[in-house]
Amino acid sequence: MIRVQREDFDPGAEIAALTRGRSDIGGVTSFIGLVRDMAGGDKITAMTLEHYPGMTEKELEAIEAEARKRWPLDAVLIVHRYGELKPGDRIVLVVTASAHRDAAFDACRFLIDWLKTKAPFWKREETSTGARWVEAKDSDDQAAAKWEKR
Amino acid sequence: MIRVQREDFDPGAEIAALTRGRSDIGGVTSFIGLVRDMAGGDKITAMTLEHYPGMTEKELEAIEAEARKRWPLDAVLIVHRYGELKPGDRIVLVVTASAHRDAAFDACRFLIDWLKTKAPFWKREETSTGARWVEAKDSDDQAAAKWEKR
Amino acid sequence: MVRGTTYISLMKLLYFASLRQKIGTAEENLDPPGSVATVAQLVDWLKTRGANYADALNNPKIVRVAVNREYVPYDHRVTPGDEVALFPPVTGG
Amino acid sequence: MVRGTTYISLMKLLYFASLRQKIGTAEENLDPPGSVATVAQLVDWLKTRGANYADALNNPKIVRVAVNREYVPYDHRVTPGDEVALFPPVTGG
Numbered sequence: 001m002i003r004v005q006r007e008d009f010d011p012g013a014e015i016a017a018l019t020r021g022r023s024d025i026g027g028v029t030s031f032i033g034l035v036r037d038m039a040g041g042d043k044i045t046a047m048t049l050e051h052y053p054g055m056t057e058k059e060l061e062a063i064e065a066e067a068r069k070r071w072p073l074d075a076v077l078i079v080h081r082y083g084e085l086k087p088g089d090r091i092v093l094v095v096t097a098s099a100h101r102d103a104a105f106d107a108c109r110f111l112i113d114w115l116k117t118k119a120p121f122w123k124r125e126e127t128s129t130g131a132r133w134v135e136a137k138d139s140d141d142q143a144a145a146k147w148e149k150r
Numbered sequence: 151m152i153r154v155q156r157e158d159f160d161p162g163a164e165i166a167a168l169t170r171g172r173s174d175i176g177g178v179t180s181f182i183g184l185v186r187d188m189a190g191g192d193k194i195t196a197m198t199l200e201h202y203p204g205m206t207e208k209e210l211e212a213i214e215a216e217a218r219k220r221w222p223l224d225a226v227l228i229v230h231r232y233g234e235l236k237p238g239d240r241i242v243l244v245v246t247a248s249a250h251r252d253a254a255f256d257a258c259r260f261l262i263d264w265l266k267t268k269a270p271f272w273k274r275e276e277t278s279t280g281a282r283w284v285e286a287k288d289s290d291d292q293a294a295a296k297w298e299k300r
Numbered sequence: 301m302v303r304g305t306t307y308i309s310l311m312k313l314l315y316f317a318s319l320r321q322k323i324g325t326a327e328e329n330l331d332p333p334g335s336v337a338t339v340a341q342l343v344d345w346l347k348t349r350g351a352n353y354a355d356a357l358n359n360p361k362i363v364r365v366a367v368n369r370e371y372v373p374y375d376h377r378v379t380p381g382d383e384v385a386l387f388p389p390v391t392g393g
Numbered sequence: 394m395v396r397g398t399t400y401i402s403l404m405k406l407l408y409f410a411s412l413r414q415k416i417g418t419a420e421e422n423l424d425p426p427g428s429v430a431t432v433a434q435l436v437d438w439l440k441t442r443g444a445n446y447a448d449a450l451n452n453p454k455i456v457r458v459a460v461n462r463e464y465v466p467y468d469h470r471v472t473p474g475d476e477v478a479l480f481p482p483v484t485g486g
Contacts, residue, residue, distance in 0.1 A: 012162010023187035023237035030180045033393055037173035050317055052385060055369035080392060087173035092393050105259050112393055121392025122317035133318045136389035183486055200410055202478060205462035242486050262486055271485025272410035283411045286482035
């Protein structure tokens, strides 16, 4: 399940909803991405997340489908915010549930790695020295490339 | 921070408490282990977790210290329950927070892998065919061994 | 067929993030000449539309393209009616 | 020195999980003979205390040992006053 929304989310409630009434799940891994207050030595005062409505959902659904193809998952949730955020705010939540913890961990990391290089979101940071678009990181490309099938 | 307790825990509240008021954390990874209703083809009706009070806390603290030595972590939380549990109940929570998601993911997985082979807990399952002590898994030993330093 | 007389014959261009800012618009409906058959040709034609386009699209390494909401390579064919989005490498998550 | 006349000279033995069940007690204070200097010797001596001990401690591969709440190998030295815990491989998490 994927959701793209302006509003904040409650990680505990999301995780609880995903596992409620189920007793076949052995492990739940989650990742929460937050707005940091520093970037490249500059203080961040605010962040705006732009996205491509329609394509964003399509890409996130494709990434979820790929994870489900690779690992035996009982549940998957991706929630990604857009709009104006402040340091400390939640940006993204990825939750995976599986009978086996290896699958839950691998799939969760795969989802965040692929999402970062494939889902059409762009961050704009407001800093003490002005506003700027965040540049894509080589380390994110490398993290995503690890999951490419040879 | 580590806690060993009989009571349930609230993953959302625990994660929120760990990151509250902080804006230097980029990523939070968490793992929740749950009681499964099936094991080796048998239906599980209940599980009892025995532990070694005193040594359990010492081992968990040592595992946390090792993780903090290996990765740049802003926060670590391990909560492990003991006593009577039912299928679907939470057993363990591991949360790691770091400026970098790689560190948060690696440390979280390290903590659960090491905890499973080092912290003195023992599971006893009640099944439709009687009660039995859970046997240690080779796969858990192998997962823990991956983190041994050469 | 007379080009540009119906809505479906136009191409919908979308620009995001730094490209949107440089070009100065988020969305426009255009009628590229008939010689524009691929993404590469479309980008080259857009660059002739003004200095803002030329600046935004100058470095193909940092221009990603989606046609009808799917990532495509530069040799992908484009046709009237397509939704073509141009944007820099993504930075979500 | 006369062994066993003060509390401190006893060794505190703890058994957990399947070992506790097989031996039939969780905890006891014992006074091993002076020839018991290592964990291996202690386990061998315990096995002479009865069929329940022999059964529980029969396979050293599945008996873990902690002295004063630290994992130790079988050649670790034990002394009166130590807290010695014997238990099967752990299965928490």
